Amino acid sequence: MHFIRASALVFMLVLTPSLLAFKFSNPFLFNRVNRNIYGTLVDYTNNSKMDNRIWSESLCQKRDLYVYLPPNYDSSKSYPLLIWLHGFSQDENVFLDYVVKPFDRAMASGKLPPMIIAVPDGNLHKDFKLIPRGSFFINSNAGNYEDFLIKDVVGFITKNYIIRPEREAHSIGGTSMGGAGAYSLGIKHNKFFKNIIGIYPPLNTRYMDQRGSYMGNFNLNFTDFRTDFSNGHMTVGKFLGFFLVKAKIIQSDLFNIKDPDVAKEFSAVNPIEMLDYYHIENGMLNFYLAYGKNDQFNLDAHAESFLHYTKKKNIYVEVDYNPQGRHDNKTALKFLPKIIDWLSIQHQVLEPK
Numbered sequence: 001m002h003f004i005r006a007s008a009l010v011f012m013l014v015l016t017p018s019l020l021a022f023k024f025s026n027p028f029l030f031n032r033v034n035r036n037i038y039g040t041l042v043d044y045t046n047n048s049k050m051d052n053r054i055w056s057e058s059l060c061q062k063r064d065l066y067v068y069l070p071p072n073y074d075s076s077k078s079y080p081l082l083i084w085l086h087g088f089s090q091d092e093n094v095f096l097d098y099v100v101k102p103f104d105r106a107m108a109s110g111k112l113p114p115m116i117i118a119v120p121d122g123n124l125h126k127d128f129k130l131i132p133r134g135s136f137f138i139n140s141n142a143g144n145y146e147d148f149l150i151k152d153v154v155g156f157i158t159k160n161y162i163i164r165p166e167r168e169a170h171s172i173g174g175t176s177m178g179g180a181g182a183y184s185l186g187i188k189h190n191k192f193f194k195n196i197i198g199i200y201p202p203l204n205t206r207y208m209d210q211r212g213s214y215m216g217n218f219n220l221n222f223t224d225f226r227t228d229f230s231n232g233h234m235t236v237g238k239f240l241g242f243f244l245v246k247a248k249i250i251q252s253d254l255f256n257i258k259d260p261d262v263a264k265e266f267s268a269v270n271p272i273e274m275l276d277y278y279h280i281e282n283g284m285l286n287f288y289l290a291y292g293k294n295d296q297f298n299l300d301a302h303a304e305s306f307l308h309y310t311k312k313k314n315i316y317v318e319v320d321y322n323p324q325g326r327h328d329n330k331t332a333l334k335f336l337p338k339i340i341d342w343l344s345i346q347h348q349v350l351e352p353k
Contacts, residue, residue, distance in 0.1 A: 033096045038071040038108035041100070044156075045092065045121075054156050058147035064121035065153060066092050067161070068100060070107045070114030078162040080115040080169035080347060083153070085122060085178030088134035088250065094175075095119040098329055102336045112340050113347045115171075116161055120153045122181065124253055133253045137181030138269045140254040149181075150189060166194075168349050173197025173288075173339070175332050176299075180205070183271040183287075187278050190285055195346045197288045197339055199332045200299045200325075203306035204272045206263065207298075214247070218304040225273070229257045229266065237297045245297070272306050280315065286346050287317040290335040292325015299327065318342055 030048055034041045044052045045064035053062035070079065082103075086094045095117075106112035124133040124142050135145035157163060163170075170193045172182040179201025186196035206225035209216025214226075214236050232252060237245030248257070255262050267273050274280075287310070291303040310317050320338050325331040 085174030087176035
């Protein structure tokens with residue numbers, strides 16, 4: 001039985017590199033990518049020979065951060081800011097793997113206005129683990145990761161680079177866990193952010209179907225929220241019908257799931273519910289949501305639940321739907337060109353500075 005479980009876990013890690021992945025340091029990746037882009041990556045990490053990490057007052061530790069500077073960067077000019085957040089069990093290096101080049105090419109060609117991109121590490125544990133855990137970029141039992149991003153990362157960027165002050169110049173986005181973080185942080189800090197991007201994000205973390213299952217399809221006639229999170233063995237991901245991911249892998253570091261009031265903690269950082277908490281109305285924020293029908297973590301149901309609710313509230317969300325899309329880097333990469341097009345349109349309201 002232990003062998004079967006271990007084999008299933010290894011298979012799952014190989015099958016879904018966008019969510020679950022080993023964290024290996026590659027000191028050659030940064031230099032190789034930097035040589036092959038038009039802009040410049042600035043290394044504030046410990047991924048190579050030098051420890052350049054930034055200090056986080058919120059977490060009382062050093063943390064990794066990459067900063068992308070656009071082609072022909074001029075330190076005397078001000079630039080829009082995009083914060084890009086990685087997925088669960090990924091780290092900041094995934095930006096180098098497949099995200100930076102499409103953005104870089106778009107800026108070099110003039111398709112996308114030049115902007116600064118900040119890419120922080122949102123992992124809980126820096127030591128090697130079979131499944132490194134993710135923070136979801138929220139304040140939780142695992143640490144104040146929302147404060148790390150909003151206070152420490154944004155503070156570091158605005159201290160060291162000239163960022164345009166308008167909300168319209170501030171965007172936040174990411175994949176999977178990072179997409180959820182982008183939505184929750186963007187909604188909560190809507191006085192700073194205007195544009196929110198999520199690639200297959202969990203947007204209803206209290207989702208369940210009419211039978212109480214996390215893995216059921218969305219039914220617009222049933223929109224109740226989950227209140228009981230005590231079952232850490234609840235399936236939240238499924239591969240080939242029998243390789244299963246359990247809730248405790250995702251949730252146990254963040255919340256005490258045995259606490260009878262834990263649903264309130266989930267609710268406070270649940271994007272679909274945050275729309276009401278922060279009185280979001282149509283036009284206050286620009287939303288972009290990309291997802292695939294064959295999501296192994298049933299996040300297509302999350303997306304449909306969220307879109308059903310935003311439609312009731314007359315909040316417009318730009319959607320890119322892939323009927324064959326899965327929860328993987330291949331699907332995410334296909335979404336990036338339209339995301340770049342959309343982001344370019346949002347920045348057309350800005351006058352050059």
